[in-house]
Amino acid sequence: MAAQILLTMDDLETAVPLNAALEQAGFATTMVSAMDDVRAVFRREGPELLILTGAVHESPSVGLIAMAREAEVSTLALIEPTDSERAERVARLGATAVMTKPIVPDDVVAAAGRLVARRRLQQRTGISGESAAVQEVLVKIEQMAPVSSTVLIQGESGTGKELVARAMHDLSPRVGKPFIAVDCAAIPDTLLESELFGHEKGAFTGAAERRLGRFELADGGTIFLDEIGDIPASTQVKLLRVLENRAFFRVGGTQPIKVDVRVVAATNRNLRDAVQLGEFRDDLYYRLSVLNIYLPPLRERREDIPLLVRRFIREFSRAHDRPFRGIAPEALERLVAAPWPGNVRQLRNLVESMVVLAPGNEIRASDIPPDVLEGAGSLLPVRLPQPGRDVSGQELEFILRNIMDLRLQMEELRRRMDSGPQRVQIIDIGDRQPVSDLAGESSGEDLGAILYRSGMTMAEVEKRAIEAALEEYRGNRRKAAEVLGIGERTLYRKIKAFGLG
Numbered sequence: 203m204a205a206q207i208l209l210t211m212d213d214l215e216t217a218v219p220l221n222a223a224l225e226q227a228g229f230a231t232t233m234v235s236a237m238d239d240v241r242a243v244f245r246r247e248g249p250e251l252l253i254l255t256g257a258v259h260e261s262p263s264v265g266l267i268a269m270a271r272e273a274e275v276s277t278l279a280l281i282e283p284t285d286s287e288r289a290e291r292v293a294r295l296g297a298t299a300v301m302t303k304p305i306v307p308d309d310v311v312a313a314a315g316r317l318v319a320r321r322r323l324q325q326r327t328g329i330s331g332e333s334a335a336v337q338e339v340l341v342k343i344e345q346m347a348p349v350s351s352t353v354l355i356q357g358e359s360g361t362g363k364e365l366v367a368r369a370m371h372d373l374s375p376r377v378g379k380p381f382i383a384v385d386c387a388a389i390p391d392t393l394l395e396s397e398l399f400g401h402e403k404g405a406f407t408g409a410a411e412r413r414l415g416r417f418e419l420a421d422g423g424t425i426f427l428d429e430i431g432d433i434p435a436s437t438q439v440k441l442l443r444v445l446e447n448r449a450f451f452r453v454g455g456t457q458p459i460k461v462d463v464r465v466v467a468a469t470n471r472n473l474r475d476a477v478q479l480g481e482f483r484d485d486l487y488y489r490l491s492v493l494n495i496y497l498p499p500l501r502e503r504r505e506d507i508p509l510l511v512r513r514f515i516r517e518f519s520r521a522h523d524r525p526f527r528g529i530a531p532e533a534l535e536r537l538v539a540a541p542w543p544g545n546v547r548q549l550r551n552l553v554e555s556m557v558v559l560a561p562g563n564e565i566r567a568s569d570i571p572p573d574v575l576e577g578a579g580s581l582l583p584v585r586l587p588q589p590g591r592d593v594s595g596q597e598l599e600f601i602l603r604n605i606m607d608l609r610l611q612m613e614e615l616r617r618r619m620d621s622g623p624q625r626v627q628i629i630d631i632g633d634r635q636p637v638s639d640l641a642g643e644s645s646g647e648d649l650g651a652i653l654y655r656s657g658m659t660m661a662e663v664e665k666r667a668i669e670a671a672l673e674e675y676r677g678n679r680r681k682a683a684e685v686l687g688i689g690e691r692t693l694y695r696k697i698k699a700f701g702l703g
Contacts, residue, residue, distance in 0.1 A: 405454025
């Protein structure tokens with residue numbers, strides 16, 4: 203189906219030859235001159251791209267960009283060479299791409315084709331967003347999809363790692379073959395090897411018949427290994443062999459099995475830190491990270507939140523057959539400012555609940571639960587940042603992010619103090635003695651909860667955090683794992699590694 207493209211007639215010398223070039227390339231074009239015309243075409247045609255041929259800095263063009271952004275339509279702005287500062291302003295307002303005049307029509311046609319393909323990719327995969335971070339992810343998907351190299355997707359929970367994996371499969375030559383997703387963290391260690399590689403009849407108690415593993419089922423297609431950072435050491439060795447030789451043995455088997463599978467792995471952990479702590483094999487890490495994609499958390503692309511909120515409102519209004527007016531401006535501002543530890547998944551679930559429960563068919567500020575706006579307020583532990591796209595300056599990024607996290611946590615403590623007296627101790631990092639009790643009394647107790655002291659390694663910091671969590675919950679490992687943000691199996695391994703039994 204030919205893509206519908208709108209061109210403004212602000213610069214006829216540019217618009218006329220460009221319109222002819224686009225039509226010759228197979229696009230369906232419409233030239234518009236006024237806001238009313240554009241609104242009518244938006245409603246009638248459903249364009250996939252808007253090209254601004256001139257006057258990009260003037261109010262009508264700014265309004266067009268906002269309208270296109272609201273309708274999730276890509277925009278390409280053609281600017282004069284002297285308008286570089288204005289171009290930056292237009293880009294901040296939401297223009298998807300900018301090109302400088304004088305333009306070569308064939309170059310604009312090529313750029314238009316890329317923008318249309320990227321928009322269709324978003325609609326096909328559900329990866330929503332107009333921010334630079336999301337556009338970078340889409341570009342990487344387009345670059346990586348045609349090849350068979352192993353891909354490592356890193357990002358916090360709820361950022362859409364499986365969506366990216368499916369998008370790469372759907373755009374690859376393997377699209378007609380199986381896509382097998384495996385949640386490694388949800389399978390017990392004792393069963394993971396059998397799930398991945400299968401087993402022979404009688405290989406172990408209960409193995410009444412031969413069973414094919416996920417790698418065999420994915421032959422010719424793609425296997426998605428989610429939460430790869432949680433697999434045990436014994437399985438890591440066998441997975442490394444599969445990546446190196448594209449062959450494996452079933453549990454209890456003696457014949458090697460060859461497979462043609464593309465491996466896409468994902469994790470919400472910092473695997474570099476796991477390698478340094480001895481929890482993850484360095485050779486497996488380098489095998490997995492041939493190609494890398496980093497998915498930014500929602501707090502790093504807040505400009506996408508209004509678009510996501512409106513999309514989810516439309517989706518759930520249709521799904522639940524509830525006419526809905528939308529969201530009040532004050533409520534939207536609060537959602538944009540919220541911390542979103544659960545990222546897009548948390549936002550989506552919240553919008554669904556508010557569409558169902560909000561009175562008056564409009565989301566108001568009072569409908570937003572307080573815990574969503576406040577986020578987590580615990581000083582234990584300081585979350586390590588996910589690896590960024592730019593490896594250079596990584597240490598500086600780590601320090602700055604943790605300073606910001608600590609600042610937010612101290613503001614939360616101050617807010618709690620203002621709301622009433624609470625017993626919270628501040629510990630001197632230098633000598634581990636309680637400095638003060640915020641309720642007004644000194645307890646004289648040593649909590650032993652050191653966040654950091656000069657000379658401590660990351661392993662020592664992690665050990666202290668685990669000790670403090672176990673002490674806080676009187677040895678309840680499940681609750682300790684929850685507050686630390688790790689799985690119970692991971693916590694058990696760390697307890698054993700640090701000798702905390």
